[in-house]
Amino acid sequence: MGDFELLEHTADVGIRARGATLEEAFEQATQGLAEVLGARRPGPGEAVAVEVTAGDPGALLVDWLNEVLWLHETRGHAAIAAVGVERVGDDRAAGSVTFSSTDPPPDGTFVKAVTYHRLRVGRDAGGWLAEVYLDV
Amino acid sequence: MEPRQVEPFVWEVPVGYVDGMRVPGVVFASDELFARALEDRAVEQVANVATLPGIVGASYAMPDIHWGYGFPIGGVAATDVAAGGVVSPGGVGFDIGCGVRLLRSDLDWERDAKDRIGALVHALARRIPRGTGGTGLLPLDRAGVERVLVEGVRYPLGRGVGVEGDADACEDGGTLADADPGQVTDRAYQRGAPQLGSLGGGNHFLEVQVVDEVRDPRAADAMGLRPGQVCVMLHSGSRGIGHQTCTDHLKVIDRLAPTLGIRVPDRQLVSLPVERPEALAYLGAMRAAANFALANRHVLADGVRRAFSEVLGRPQRDLGMDLVYDVSHNLAKLEDHQVDGRRRTLCVHRKGATRALGPGHPELPDRYREVGQPVINPGSMGTFSYVLAGDERAEARAFASTCHGAGRAMSRTRARKLMSGPDLRRKLEGEGVVLAAANWKLLSEEAPYAYKDATAVVETCERVGLSRVVARLRPAGVLKG
Numbered sequence: 001m002g003d004f005e006l007l008e009h010t011a012d013v014g015i016r017a018r019g020a021t022l023e024e025a026f027e028q029a030t031q032g033l034a035e036v037l038g039a040r041r042p043g044p045g046e047a048v049a050v051e052v053t054a055g056d057p058g059a060l061l062v063d064w065l066n067e068v069l070w071l072h073e074t075r076g077h078a079a080i081a082a083v084g085v086e087r088v089g090d091d092r093a094a095g096s097v098t099f100s101s102t103d104p105p106p107d108g109t110f111v112k113a114v115t116y117h118r119l120r121v122g123r124d125a126g127g128w129l130a131e132v133y134l135d136v
Numbered sequence: 137m138e139p140r141q142v143e144p145f146v147w148e149v150p151v152g153y154v155d156g157m158r159v160p161g162v163v164f165a166s167d168e169l170f171a172r173a174l175e176d177r178a179v180e181q182v183a184n185v186a187t188l189p190g191i192v193g194a195s196y197a198m199p200d201i202h203w204g205y206g207f208p209i210g211g212v213a214a215t216d217v218a219a220g221g222v223v224s225p226g227g228v229g230f231d232i233g234c235g236v237r238l239l240r241s242d243l244d245w246e247r248d249a250k251d252r253i254g255a256l257v258h259a260l261a262r263r264i265p266r267g268t269g270g271t272g273l274l275p276l277d278r279a280g281v282e283r284v285l286v287e288g289v290r291y292p293l294g295r296g297v298g299v300e301g302d303a304d305a306c307e308d309g310g311t312l313a314d315a316d317p318g319q320v321t322d323r324a325y326q327r328g329a330p331q332l333g334s335l336g337g338g339n340h341f342l343e344v345q346v347v348d349e350v351r352d353p354r355a356a357d358a359m360g361l362r363p364g365q366v367c368v369m370l371h372s373g374s375r376g377i378g379h380q381t382c383t384d385h386l387k388v389i390d391r392l393a394p395t396l397g398i399r400v401p402d403r404q405l406v407s408l409p410v411e412r413p414e415a416l417a418y419l420g421a422m423r424a425a426a427n428f429a430l431a432n433r434h435v436l437a438d439g440v441r442r443a444f445s446e447v448l449g450r451p452q453r454d455l456g457m458d459l460v461y462d463v464s465h466n467l468a469k470l471e472d473h474q475v476d477g478r479r480r481t482l483c484v485h486r487k488g489a490t491r492a493l494g495p496g497h498p499e500l501p502d503r504y505r506e507v508g509q510p511v512i513n514p515g516s517m518g519t520f521s522y523v524l525a526g527d528e529r530a531e532a533r534a535f536a537s538t539c540h541g542a543g544r545a546m547s548r549t550r551a552r553k554l555m556s557g558p559d560l561r562r563k564l565e566g567e568g569v570v571l572a573a574a575n576w577k578l579l580s581e582e583a584p585y586a587y588k589d590a591t592a593v594v595e596t597c598e599r600v601g602l603s604r605v606v607a608r609l610r611p612a613g614v615l616k617g
Binding site: 006008009010012055058062066070074105107108109110113114117120135136 | 211230268326338380386390581
């Protein structure tokens with residue numbers, strides 16, 4: 001069972017996500033992003049397919065989260081109801097994110113972007129670990 | 137290889153502090169400010185920036201330095217373009233062109249505004265879009281956004297928003313040349329199109345302030361500032377279009393840089409030689425986003441004038457709400473500077489730092505030619521802000537740069553734990569500051585105790601010759617993003 005925690009930073013905020021699989025670590029990192037945004041509202045909604053390509057697992061995570069952020073913002077800051085990462089390969093990550101209502105609006109921290117600062121994706125004792133910082 | 141103080145308020149981070157440094161780091165700070173910078177990894181980031189290919193002089197940091205995401209906030213780095221110097225999008229950041237502007241007025245606090253401050257803040261809160269979501273005051277279609285990206289403040293001016301003097305009181309006359317909207321992606325357009333004229337969230341704000349003290353009467357006079365006068369300061373940037381522009385170009389550069397043998401100690405510092413087509417594409421897009429930021433603050437300022445006119449029942453032209461100046465603190469610019477006795481074109485990154493041209497600089501508008509460029513330096517919510525003027529010694533010190541604000545001293549989580557938003561509101565209102573926040577829960581993230589002392593920051597800049605203090609402003613009403 002994966003989880004995530006938020007990491008302290010003087011101006012911004014980080015996410016440390018863990019999962020038994022790399023896919024689960026990506027899912028937990030996405031839940032962490034939704035938590036920061038104040039947009040984490042589990043339930044039904046409209047599933048949107050997400051697919052990104054990049055050169056390594058770290059860049060895939062940054063691109064995946066940036067894609068989720070873009071979808072969230074251009075859908076009127078819609079709540080994030082569910083996250084399913086089906087496959088993270090060498091150069092491609094695919095899955096879906098379920099967006100639901102824009103009302104009430106998210107009550108968390110506005111996120112500008114996902115950064116490469118102290119980016120870490122790799123194996124951990126219990127599975128996979130991903131660390132990423134957000135510009136807020 | 138430890139940092140050492142080389143003269144009062146100047147610290148050197150020697151080459152070798154981290155591997156691959158090409159120049160030393162130089163941090164302008166008091167003992168206390170430097171100790172804080174060491175604690176929160178910011179000094180390590182100064183050293184990391186010193187590894188950028190083509191960097192000249194030093195990797196500089198202003199006294200409001202703190203831990204950023206790659207570059208330290210408060211960092212200044214210049215690279216020599218002809219010698220393969222690089223541009224690093226992380227040295228500008230995601231909020232491209234983010235900056236501050238200050239409106240003066242003919243209004244006297246005691247006579248005209250003190251009894252109306254509640255109504256003024258209420259009217260501003262109603263009129264100025266802020267926080268997450270929401271549509272800006274001037275939402276545009278794609279063609280309109282494209283014009284803003286090229287024309288900056290000239291586009292809203294042409295539509296009757298603002299007054300002619302506004303452009304002249306902006307850095308670069310309110311329009312950065314050589315912007316390339318073709319390098320701004322469709323995704324960035326989609327994110328930014330509805331947002332022109334919106335404040336955003338985080339540390340963005342709008343404050344009604346009162347000139348509390350004038351320290352340089354000649355410069356204050358040139359800026360139209362006098363004690364007891366009402367001013368409005370606002371802090372915002374390029375909104376989603378800037379964030380997405382940085383994200384999109386960073387991805388390209390992140391993939392390409394390692395293939396060219398460019399290695400950096402922190403991946404967010406990825407960079408390319410300025411003369412590479414992909415770097416030029418980024419710079420064109422960055423200037424376009426910066427023009428959006430300038431236009432955004434311009435449109436917001438128009439909303440401020442309208443709110444004041446409505447509440448005070450006086451036409452805008454009678455309020456004297458002229459723009460003192462608009463400065464950006466997240467930008468990379470190609471500038472000519474003297475290095476080792478030779479004039480060179482440098483790519484000067486200022487990340488949480490402000491350009492500060494000294495008296496006599498040819499780029500200054502006539503009215504500031506003798507006193508130097510105004511620098512608008514916000515304090516934290518509920519504390520003093522400052523208006524500074526560029527000092528000619530800053531050219532030799534740090535490529536004509538100075539501080540950009542107070543600088544954070546504490547994480548957002550910790551700031552929230554120390555006091556709740558509503559408690560902070562009660563405290564500040566007890567001190568006579570009227571508040572409106574888009575999100576009360578998050579208000580204490582921006583509490584005064586989460587920031588360094590802005591007074592110590594501006595006085596350090598004055599001691600080392602980066603800028604002079606012109607006037608001190610105290611907050612009367614705060615609108616938080």
